[in-house]
Amino acid sequence: MNGVMAMELASWRLLARTIKNADVVVEVVDIRDPIHTRSRRVESMVNALDKELIIVLNKSDLVPRMVAEKWKRIIEGQGFEVMYVSATRRLGTRVLRGFIKSVAPIKPFSVAVVGYPKTGKSSIINALRGRKGASTSPIPGSPGYTKSIQLLKIEPGFYMIDTPGVIPIEGGWPESIIRGRSPDELVDPVRPAMALIERILKYNPRAIQDAYGIETRDPLMILEELARKRGWFYKLDKEPLIEQAARTIIRDYHKNKIRFYVPPEEYLLS
Ligand SMILES: Nc1nc2c(ncn2[C@@H]2O[C@H](COP(=O)(O)OP(=O)(O)OP(=O)(O)O)[C@@H](O)[C@H]2O)c(=O)[nH]1
Numbered sequence: 001m002n003g004v005m006a007m008e009l010a011s012w013r014l015l016a017r018t019i020k021n022a023d024v025v026v027e028v029v030d031i032r033d034p035i036h037t038r039s040r041r042v043e044s045m046v047n048a049l050d051k052e053l054i055i056v057l058n059k060s061d062l063v064p065r066m067v068a069e070k071w072k073r074i075i076e077g078q079g080f081e082v083m084y085v086s087a088t089r090r091l092g093t094r095v096l097r098g099f100i101k102s103v104a105p106i107k108p109f110s111v112a113v114v115g116y117p118k119t120g121k122s123s124i125i126n127a128l129r130g131r132k133g134a135s136t137s138p139i140p141g142s143p144g145y146t147k148s149i150q151l152l153k154i155e156p157g158f159y160m161i162d163t164p165g166v167i168p169i170e171g172g173w174p175e176s177i178i179r180g181r182s183p184d185e186l187v188d189p190v191r192p193a194m195a196l197i198e199r200i201l202k203y204n205p206r207a208i209q210d211a212y213g214i215e216t217r218d219p220l221m222i223l224e225e226l227a228r229k230r231g232w233f234y235k236l237d238k239e240p241l242i243e244q245a246a247r248t249i250i251r252d253y254h255k256n257k258i259r260f261y262v263p264p265e266e267y268l269l270s
């Protein structure tokens with residue numbers, strides 16, 4: 001397998017069963033890009049099963065507070081319970097824990113934690129537990145991503161169910177590629193990386209310059225220049241190895257090395 005793993009994502013059937021068995025559902029969304037990391041399909045599934053749903057906007061340490069507040073208000077305006085947190089900085093996690101307890105209909109209760117890959121589902125469970133337990137990882141398919149459903153105790157009578165990420169269907173292209181597979185496994189990483197670069201530059205024109213010291217804003221030229229800078233060339237014709245640059249961009253995006261967020265105003269326009 002030359003070190004490359006096939007990723008397992010949650011099937012929708014397994015997810016439906018997990019949601020059915022839970023008392024409360026937490027959908028974890030990446031606050032940098034709620035438009036592409038929120039699953040309407042998960043939300044309507046929860047709705048159809050008549051369960052309490054809390055949308056948790058995670059990674060709020062990566063956006064200004066005002067941006068977090070605006071996203072919260074927008075999604076609340078659609079009739080959802082919304083909180084923003086930072087799992088890794090433990091911001092808002094105590095309030096989330098209390099909030100879940102206040103909406104739980106019975107005791108003991110279990111909370112299904114669902115959402116797209118890499119939004120921080122396992123990290124939130126660890127933050128609420130106050131210690132590790134659920135394994136985490138920065139990149140799809142890298143060791144530590146959640147492979148199966150796991151029940152974790154938060155406190156007596158309060159359990160959380162960690163689930164593998166679901167396939168990002170409505171996230172659309174390139175989200176489905178970028179989150180759905182390990183970058184090493186992508187046969188064509190160039191096109192999704194170029195689309196990702198375009199999206200990033202749209203919201204933060206300085207993002208690539210800050211991360212790599214590359215000034216051009218042309219996605220293909222960015223890949224070529226990154227390959228040249230790192231010394232990645234095809235052996236035969238010495239052309240820059242843009243595939244490797246593309247995989248690096250996708251990996252660095254997952255590792256938060258490329259800074260950007262979608263401004264809430266964008267939603268109001270779309
Ligand atoms: N900056 C920041 N990074 C976070 C936060 N929460 C999680 N991460 C990082 O995001 C990456 C993914 O976190 P996980 O908890 O593994 O995400 P997951 O949703 O469980 O991922 P899968 O199980 O693969 O679907 C890790 O590198 C985390 O350290 C956060 O609040 N802020």
Ligand SMILES: [Mg+2]
Pocket residue numbers: 121122123135136145146162163164
């Ligand atoms: Mg996980």
